[in-house]
Amino acid sequence: MECHIISIGNELLIGDTVNTNASWLGQRLTESGVDVTQVHTIRDELNTMKSVLQTALQQADLVITTGGLGPTHDDITKKAIAELLGCELVVDQDILSFIKNIFEKRGIPFSKSNYHQAEVPECCEVLFNTQGTAPGLWYNGEQAALGVLPGVPFEMKHLTNNKLLPKINSISGDRRYRFSHYLTTAGIGESTLSDEVIGDLSSLLNDNVEVAYLPSPQGARIRVSGYGRSQDKINERLNPVLDHIRDKAGTFIIGEGKDCSLSAEVGKVLQNQKLTMAAAESCTGGYIANAVTDIPGSSDYFVGSVTAYANAVKIKELGVSKEVIETNGAVSKEVALKMAKGAAQELNADIGISTTGIAGPGGGSKEKPVGTIWIGFWAQNQHFALQALFTNKRLINKERSAAVALETIRRSILDISEMPYGLKKHSA
Amino acid sequence: MECHIISIGNELLIGDTVNTNASWLGQRLTESGVDVTQVHTIRDELNTMKSVLQTALQQADLVITTGGLGPTHDDITKKAIAELLGCELVVDQDILSFIKNIFEKRGIPFSKSNYHQAEVPECCEVLFNTQGTAPGLWYNGEQAALGVLPGVPFEMKHLTNNKLLPKINSISGDRRYRFSHYLTTAGIGESTLSDEVIGDLSSLLNDNVEVAYLPSPQGARIRVSGYGRSQDKINERLNPVLDHIRDKAGTFIIGEGKDCSLSAEVGKVLQNQKLTMAAAESCTGGYIANAVTDIPGSSDYFVGSVTAYANAVKIKELGVSKEVIETNGAVSKEVALKMAKGAAQELNADIGISTTGIAGPGGGSKEKPVGTIWIGFWAQNQHFALQALFTNKRLINKERSAAVALETIRRSILDISEMPYGLKKHSA
Secondary structure, three states, rough: EEEEEEEEEEHHOOOOOOOOHHHHHHHHHHHHHOOOEEEEEOOOOHHHHHHHHHHHHHOHHHEEEEOOOOHOOOHHHHHHHHHOOOHHHEEEEHHHHHHHHHHHHHHHOOOOHHHHHHHEOOOEEEEEOOOOOEEEEEEOOOOOOOEEEEHHHHHHHHHHHHHHHHHHOOOOOOOOOEEEEEEEOOOOOHHHHHHHHHHOOOOHHHHHHEEEEEEOEEEEEEEEEEEOOOHHHHHHHHHHHHHHHHHHHHHHHEOOOOOOOOHHHHHHHHHHOOEEEEEEOOOOOOOHHHHHHHHOOOOHHHHHHHHHHHHHHHHHHHHHHHHHHHHHOOOOHHHHHHHHHHHHHHHHOHHHHHEOOOOOOOOOOOOOOOOOEEEEEEOOOOEEEEEOOOOOOOOHHHHHHHHHHHHHHHHHHHOOOHHHHHHOEEEE | OOOEEEEEEHHHOOOOOOOHHHHHHHHHHHOOOOOEEEEEEEEOOOOHHHHHHHHHHHOOOEEEOOOOOOOOHHHHHHHHHHHHHHEEEEEEEHHHHHHHHHHHOOOOOOOOHHHHEEEEEEEEEEOOOOOOOEEEEEEOOOOOOOEEEEOOOOHHHHHHHHHHHHHHHHHOOOOOOEEEEEEEEEOOOOOHHHHHOOOOOOHOOOEEEEEEEEOOEEEEEEEEEEEEOOHHHHHHHHHHHHHHHHHHHHHHHEEOOOOHHHHHHHHHHHHHHHEEEEEEOOOOOHHHHHHHHHOOHHHHOOEEEEOOOOHHHHHHHHHHOHHHHHHHHHOOOHHHHHHHHHHHHOOOOOOOEEEEOOOOOOOOOOOOOOOOOEEEEEEEOEEEEEEEEOOOHHHHHHHHHHHHHHHHHHHOOOOOOOHHOOOOOOOO
């Protein structure tokens, strides 16, 4: 079943708004076995709308429009549809009383022009919108079906999931579904993962099975997508590839599923082993604590942290001696080790993690260029530091240092001997 | 000058990638006086490409394509253009040696099929791409001009700025430029700002001047956009509106410009007055420290912070007494005040800021529901706490609490008596 999407709105063309509606719809429709072949983004101008809509209805089996339904858009979508399909715009009484009720609750006077919002082309079925004042529409024509949605993203999504997809499923047409499965790794670069760890997959891939490596500062995500006429058929196609990748990538994989995050996975590992953690952050400046506490329930295993930007804070709150800082510099193995120990002991946690480095853009030297980072780890039975050299970009350095720190915790608890990015363990 | 953009790539249609190229181009072209009237997103399929390209060249004065140039796409863009314009694909020697050089450096063997990457339609001018292996193209036809760009965003942007825009500026055609100016506020909601503070702007607005309120967790941004035939003309149109808004919104405005951020503005205020700050974070869990240290040079005024998730950390690192916590609960005015004082005094800063609250989703009670937040402020001459009630969403509560905390610092230093969102000051 071939589908064209028509996105209406000047704000999309001049770049004030990114067309996330089209990509969200593209994904939902593709998952539902609909083949999205074109997206047309146009202005809210009647003649353009009519001509693009007419062509789309001729070329595709299904056409979906978003936007152009609000009162400020002169309702061009409804007008264009009524004119094209040759029917009248009539006031829908259910919509009218729903809108009147909303206006009353908000204490806004209901004017004559607001009646237009309750108007619908007589030949269309209403997809009642409980989330806003613009109704959705459905028309099942002989040549093609038409779905009409508001442009406000949460209204559009709600109507798609609850009203539009059931309608689409009710019409006949060839389906080819697509589902994706995600595997998240950490502490390994995209090219090392694909070239050295997983290797050539071409014998497992075909027109119905695709693999993509998606880079991220914490490591790389692997998306395995399959096409087929049913979910079972797709799973059957994906499973051999997934098993192969799981086998090859082994402990580099921290979790599965689209929303898998490193801080959540580290939290699970801590919770499973009934361990607590604390952090001492210099160059990451609170990034680790913030990422860990984004996870609901993190207070079960995260006791707290010290962001020690000033050396005085490293000394007073973490018990790093002034001498160690003066002898080795704040960015050093010795200070990283003492900070990690201080975090665990002063804050009373099982595990202490620390970062000290030059995040940039300033502060680098020939010996210690911007991007030089030391990460310290302390637990009762082990105590070591890792040295990394990242980029000259402050925010990336913060994010990558935090990711290495968190992945170091995960690997240490799980007794994985190789450290993130193959970094070497330095002991005291 | 009317322009159509053609975005090529299956990943855009199935929603794996959001079409940010089209919105970025839409904005740059609009700023350059080009009127983007349609965006067509299509698959990398030759016949579709030819038919959409042909129609676009008939309807618009300028057509710009992105994508479909890589070796994995079978070069459909170049093939479609050559067939439509009736010319041959020929190998460009400069591109060939550039690509060969890249392959050599990376140690990848150069195969026969890589020659295709150096092929260009003979009738087109090459826009040499120094950032990758896919060349840009330019064709100035009698009816319409055509610009061809790679789909990789940074290559596309680089070629647009350095090669394509000068070409577009060299061709004739009516121009109507658009520029936007941004004013950033904090500690005030979008509707209060627009309805109560700034009021009705309709007498200042017309077809050439628009105002939009863009909500954000820290407050609201105001975008004032103008159209005209020159930058001077647009400024002339925007200035009365900008002055009016500056006058009305006064100290709610924290800064101007598209990239203005609250943590950067707070940093400037601290630096100007040679003051230092420290934070004691419970419910924000490191968000404040992380936002403050995102700003280069923040070590000049930020000494550090304590993330005190466990009560033991509040007691040991911040000097909050066990009794105060037991009597009032950790989420209380008294604890917020002690945490702020502890941050300033234990970490040796001029200003201490604190947060303690129930971020959610769990942990709420009837008396203290999820979203209950206390923010403490301590400086030598003042000491108070604010109470807010936010949402039931953890991440939004963290972000909004941090924004109120930072804006409280800014307003206190600048002697602005009204607190964010009109919150009342509670003293000890």
